[in-house]
Amino acid sequence: MELIQNLGLGFAVALSLQNLGLCLLGCLVGTLIGVLPGVGPIATIAMLLPITFGLDPAGALIMLAGIYYGAQYGGSTTAILVNIPGEATAVVTTLDGHAMARRGRAGIALGIAAIGSFFAGTVATLIIAALGRPLTELAMLFRPAEYFSLMLMGLVLAVVLASGSVIRAIAMVMVGVLLSCVGTDIETGEARMTLGWFSIADGIDFSVLAMGIFGIAEILRNLEVTEARDVVRARIGRLLPGREELGQSAKPIMRGTVLGAILGLLPGNGAVLGPFASYAVEKRLAKDPSRFGKGAIEGVAGPESANNAGAQTSFIPMLTLGIPPNAVMALMVGAMTIFGIVPGPQVITAHPQLFWGMIASMWLGNLMLLLINLPLVGVWVRLLKVPYRLMYPTILVFCSVGIYSINSQITDVLFIGFFGYVGYVLVKVGFEPAPLLLGFVLGSLMEENLRRALVLSRGDPSVFVTSPISAVLLFISAGVLVLALLPSVRRERDEVFAEAD
Amino acid sequence: MSQDPVQPIQPETLSPAGNGGSRLLNQNFIGGLCLLGLAGGALLAMGDLSSGTLRAMGPGGMPRGMAWLIAVIGTGMVVTGIFRGGEPIPRIALRGPCIIMLALIVFALTIRPTPIGSFTTPGIGIVGAGPLAVLIAGFAERERDWLDLAILAAALTAFCILLFGYLLNLPMPAFPVSWLKYFPGWNQRQVMLLVSGVLLVVALALFLVRLRRGGNA
Numbered sequence: 001m002e003l004i005q006n007l008g009l010g011f012a013v014a015l016s017l018q019n020l021g022l023c024l025l026g027c028l029v030g031t032l033i034g035v036l037p038g039v040g041p042i043a044t045i046a047m048l049l050p051i052t053f054g055l056d057p058a059g060a061l062i063m064l065a066g067i068y069y070g071a072q073y074g075g076s077t078t079a080i081l082v083n084i085p086g087e088a089t090a091v092v093t094t095l096d097g098h099a100m101a102r103r104g105r106a107g108i109a110l111g112i113a114a115i116g117s118f119f120a121g122t123v124a125t126l127i128i129a130a131l132g133r134p135l136t137e138l139a140m141l142f143r144p145a146e147y148f149s150l151m152l153m154g155l156v157l158a159v160v161l162a163s164g165s166v167i168r169a170i171a172m173v174m175v176g177v178l179l180s181c182v183g184t185d186i187e188t189g190e191a192r193m194t195l196g197w198f199s200i201a202d203g204i205d206f207s208v209l210a211m212g213i214f215g216i217a218e219i220l221r222n223l224e225v226t227e228a229r230d231v232v233r234a235r236i237g238r239l240l241p242g243r244e245e246l247g248q249s250a251k252p253i254m255r256g257t258v259l260g261a262i263l264g265l266l267p268g269n270g271a272v273l274g275p276f277a278s279y280a281v282e283k284r285l286a287k288d289p290s291r292f293g294k295g296a297i298e299g300v301a302g303p304e305s306a307n308n309a310g311a312q313t314s315f316i317p318m319l320t321l322g323i324p325p326n327a328v329m330a331l332m333v334g335a336m337t338i339f340g341i342v343p344g345p346q347v348i349t350a351h352p353q354l355f356w357g358m359i360a361s362m363w364l365g366n367l368m369l370l371l372i373n374l375p376l377v378g379v380w381v382r383l384l385k386v387p388y389r390l391m392y393p394t395i396l397v398f399c400s401v402g403i404y405s406i407n408s409q410i411t412d413v414l415f416i417g418f419f420g421y422v423g424y425v426l427v428k429v430g431f432e433p434a435p436l437l438l439g440f441v442l443g444s445l446m447e448e449n450l451r452r453a454l455v456l457s458r459g460d461p462s463v464f465v466t467s468p469i470s471a472v473l474l475f476i477s478a479g480v481l482v483l484a485l486l487p488s489v490r491r492e493r494d495e496v497f498a499e500a501d
Numbered sequence: 502m503s504q505d506p507v508q509p510i511q512p513e514t515l516s517p518a519g520n521g522g523s524r525l526l527n528q529n530f531i532g533g534l535c536l537l538g539l540a541g542g543a544l545l546a547m548g549d550l551s552s553g554t555l556r557a558m559g560p561g562g563m564p565r566g567m568a569w570l571i572a573v574i575g576t577g578m579v580v581t582g583i584f585r586g587g588e589p590i591p592r593i594a595l596r597g598p599c600i601i602m603l604a605l606i607v608f609a610l611t612i613r614p615t616p617i618g619s620f621t622t623p624g625i626g627i628v629g630a631g632p633l634a635v636l637i638a639g640f641a642e643r644e645r646d647w648l649d650l651a652i653l654a655a656a657l658t659a660f661c662i663l664l665f666g667y668l669l670n671l672p673m674p675a676f677p678v679s680w681l682k683y684f685p686g687w688n689q690r691q692v693m694l695l696v697s698g699v700l701l702v703v704a705l706a707l708f709l710v711r712l713r714r715g716g717n718a
Contacts, residue, residue, distance in 0.1 A: 050665075050671070051664070051665075051669060053671075054669045054670065054671070167574060167577070167578075168532070168578075170574065171536055171571060171574045171575070171578075174570055174571050174574070175536075175539060175567075175571060177563070177567050178539075178543055178564055178567040178568060178571065181563055181564035181567070185560035187560070188559070190550060192547065192550060192561070193543060193546040193547055193564060194546075195546055216601065216605075219597075219601060220594070220597055220598050220601060223594065223597035223601075223641055223642065224594055224597065389639075389642045389645065389646075389649075390649060390650075390653050392638065392641070393604075393634070393635040393638040393639060393654075393657070394635075394653065394657055396601065396604060396605070396634060396635075396638050397608075397631050397634050397635055397638075397657055397658075397661065398657075398661070400605060400608045400609070400630075400634060401631070401661045401665055402665070404609075404612060404673070405665050405669075405671040405672070408613075408672055410609040410610070410612065410615060411609075413605055413608060413609035413612075414605065414606065414609050417601070417602045417605035417606070420601070421598055424593075424598060425535075425593065428590055428593050429528050429531050429532040429535060430528035430529075430532050430587075430588060431532060450558070450563070451558045451562075454555055454556065454557075454558060455556070455557065458556055459554060459555040459556025459557070460555075461555060
């Protein structure tokens with residue numbers, strides 16, 4: 001009953017004219033960048049952060065969320081029509097989706113992808129709504145020591161579940177934490193590592209770091225790749241699947257939704273793993289696995305549902321615990337802090353409009369995406385013809401104007417260039433920038449809780465293992481880390497990600 | 502990661518051609534050096550910030566701890582890089598990054614008057630800095646179509662002025678302050694509208710030229 005009441009409140013917020021408009025805008029932008037290869041949701045959200053500052057927090061987060069799950073829809077359009085995944089989560093869709101397109105069934109593939117995503121989005125929204133209250137109540141029991149351990153576990157899981165070297169990812173998390181320390185110390189007011197520099201006296205600005213390391217660095221990387229796009233010339237054909245096709249897809253959609261929703265809860269690449277898992281499951285369950293790769297509709301329905309479910313449930317750790325499981329959620333946390341909202345379990349009680357409004361808007365957004373994507377697919381296809389040589393100056397100017405508008409500091413413009421180059425070089429020497437952002441966002445919270453926990457325990461570090469909750473969390477983190485570093489597990493993990501790549 | 506586990510080092514294939522087969526140019530060694538450099542720099546920048554005690558951690562506690570841990574990982578990577586090699590470092594481009602940096606610097610210096618020594622750059626607002634950045638950025642690709650870039654520059658600048666300056670009311674120098682005196686009795690928002698209108702007309706005109714020329718998509 002309470003759930004319905006809460007959802008009612010949420011819909012009241014989400015259905016306001018302004019928020020509906022922002023949700024639609026977010027979904028449109030999300031679809032756009034999802035369709036365009038080379039522009040990802042992380043860079044886009046970082047780029048659009050300044051624009052949201054003039055809005056109220058609920059509206060801003062509704063729009064940013066729309067960009068994220070909108071990108072999942074858009075990504076599959078490109079995967080099906082061009083055989084390039086618009087987003088990382090759409091990689092699997094290229095296999096059977098594009099095969100279907102080549103056989104003249106592009107419309108059906110797009111249709112089933114959208115229907116599956118909508119179903120998954122609806123279920124995932126309900127899951128978030130149902131889990132929100134109990135999870136936050138659990139988190140309310142947390143004191144600083146438990147909180148510190150929880151964040152540590154979040155970071156460890158994020159590092160282990162992301163692709164690439166675990167050690168390097170840990171190093172990046174630490175660099176992020178180190179960067180978060182720059183600026184004035186909250187407790188003593190002493191300047192830390194500022195080198196007497198005025199522009200970083202308040203710390204490194206979150207939007208500057210994110211925009212540089214993702215927005216600008218992405219341009220620098222993309223400039224090296226010569227693009228070749230091969231849009232399906234054939235007709236898209238009928239969009240709505242027939243009864244037989246729906247029957248074939250119903251079960252894969254449900255299985256994909258469950259798999260995606262569970263994997264999405266995990267930190268790290270949760271939302272990316274969902275589609276792969278779903279594809280593997282469908283192929284194994286199929287009567288005739290040889291159809292896969294040649295245009296099997298199950299190979300589109302399952303993974304597409306999984307990626308959308310995962311994208312939505314990855315909001316759960318961020319909304320209920322204040323712990324971002326991936327870089328996009330780190331940006332959302334950053335946005336919340338900019339609005340003066342401390343992310344964590346208290347958000348649900350302190351800002352119920354924001355919490356429930358966002359959840360309700362996700363379902364509305366999914367509905368909008370269904371309408372945006374199916375009838376308008378022709379428009380999006382035409383956008384694929386925009387060459388990258390016109391896209392990157394646009395991104396560049398948008399970033400510059402946006403970052404300047406926040407503080408009117410020209411040093412900020414120079415800093416996004418600096419961090420952009422840093423992000424570019426980092427990837428060249430084998431480091432992933434996403435863990436850095438996670439570390440940066442969680443760094444100050446971790447430090448605060450660590451210091452507070454130690455003050456409360458009068459300097460006794462054993463508090464982290466004598467508190468049962470904290471001990472369990474630390475035990476899980478240590479266990480997962482050891483497992484991930486074991487040679488045999490490591491090899492298997494590499495194989496999983498090699499398949500994923 | 503898919504190197505043969507028995508024989509991880511194959512200098513001929515690992516190092517880029519013409520590099521003399523230096524086995525130190527691998528991701529482990531260089532990456533480790535980067536981490537060491539960062540940790541060292543951070544420790545220097547920290548100076549004598551107090552680390553405090555466990556009971557009362559000082560401002561230096563967390564950053565110093567992190568810096569040392571980073572240094573440990575960095576050392577490990579350097580050692581691995583020396584003895585077992587690693588993935589080769591892909592080519593790091595010069596042209597793209599330099600041009601993009603240049604575009605950002607020019608944008609930063611022209612958006613409002615900035616003193617550099619005794620010289621002060623003209624503050625020309627977005628109306629000047631935006632197109633400049635677009636046109637400079639165009640050099641990052643080997644081939645560019647000036648007409649396309651000009652259309653983009655005009656339209657994008659108009660869009661930015663309308664969005665950031667007019668709609669969102671953010672404190673942006675949209676155009677040089679001196680322009681206001683040419684429009685007595687106008688306020689800033691009206692001039693913004695006029696400027697972006699003119700830019701849009703320019704973009705449209707250029708677009709028509711392009712249509713007539715019959716360029717490719």
